[in-house]
Every structure is written in C-alpha cells, then in structure tokens.
Amino acid sequence: MYCKNCGNQLDPNAAVCLNCGCAKNVGSNFCSNCGRPVTPGGAVCLSCGYALTPAANPDAKSKLAAGLLGILFGSLGIHNFYLGYTGKAIAQLLISVLSCFTLSFVSAIWGLVEGILILVGSINTDANGNPLKD
Numbered sequence: 007m008y009c010k011n012c013g014n015q016l017d018p019n020a021a022v023c024l025n026c027g028c029a030k031n032v033g034s035n036f037c038s039n040c041g042r043p044v045t046p047g048g049a050v051c052l053s054c055g056y057a058l059t060p061a062a063n064p065d066a067k068s069k070l071a072a073g074l075l076g077i078l079f080g081s082l083g084i085h086n087f088y089l090g091y092t093g094k095a096i097a098q099l100l101i102s103v104l105s106c107f108t109l110s111f112v113s114a115i116w117g118l119v120e121g122i123l124i125l126v127g128s129i130n131t132d133a134n135g136n137p138l139k140d
C-alpha cells in the first residue's frame with residue numbers, strides 16, 4: 007500500500023508513513039492501492055479503478071444514537087448536546103427546567119421531531135458539519 011498523503015510506498019505493518027509522518031489512510035492526494043496522484047474528493051482512482059473511501063472520521067457521531075436520544079430525551083436536549091448544537095440543546099433544556107417540566111412536552115415534541123429527522127437522514131451532520139455515521 008501507499009501513503010495517501012505523499013504517495014510513498016508503505017510497509018504494511020507500519021502505523022505511520024516514514025516519509026511524511028502521516029498516519030495510514032490519512033490524506034487524499036494519492037491512491038493507497040497504486041500510489042498515483044488522485045483527484046482529492048474523487049470516488050475512484052483513475053489510474054487503477056480502486057475505490058477511494060474517504061478517511062473514516064473517528065469523531066463522527068452516531069446517527070442512531072443521536073436519533074434515539076432525541077426521541078427518548080428530547081425534552082432535555084440531550085441529542086443536541088451530543089451533536090454539538092449547544093444553543094438549541096440549552097433552549098430545550100431550559101423550556102423543561104424553567105417551566106418545572108410543565109412545558110417539557112414542547113421540547114419533547116421538538117426533540118422527537120428532530121430525532122426522527124436525524125434517523126431518516128434529513129439532519130445528517132453535527133454542529134461542525136461532520137457527517138453522522140450509521
């Protein structure tokens with residue numbers, strides 16, 4: 007395999023590229039299969055046809071977890087805290103807490119709707135624009 011950052015040939019057992027110091031599978035400039043330059047963001051290598059999967063984002067939030075949190079704990083805004091939408095999360099939490107939970111159905115319905123939108127993919131990024139993972 008080849009370094010996706012600099013195109014240097016990698017020892018399959020090496021954790022990082024000895025040429026540029028990048029971790030394996032980090033970078034999108036070169037094909038990890040043939041080592042030729044590829045178009046960043048391209049789906050396949052034009053030289054060898056190898057599918058170029060985008061580097062998995064270890065910080066990607068779980069769509070299922072966020073959706074379920076919205077459905078189960080929407081009145082507390084937990085799913086929005088999880089996804090980093092802190093402003094919305096605090097609004098949902100405050101609606102519940104400041105009304106001594108008499109209005110918690112408002113944020114519960116709000117969270118329920120958002121939870122469903124997350125599960126069906128209408129909301130598919132977190133607050134930083136990172137795609138949610140399945």
Ligand SMILES: [Zn+2]
Nearest residue numbers: 009012023026
């Ligand atoms: Zn490298």
Ligand SMILES: [Zn+2]
Nearest residue numbers: 037040051054
């Ligand atoms: Zn290739």
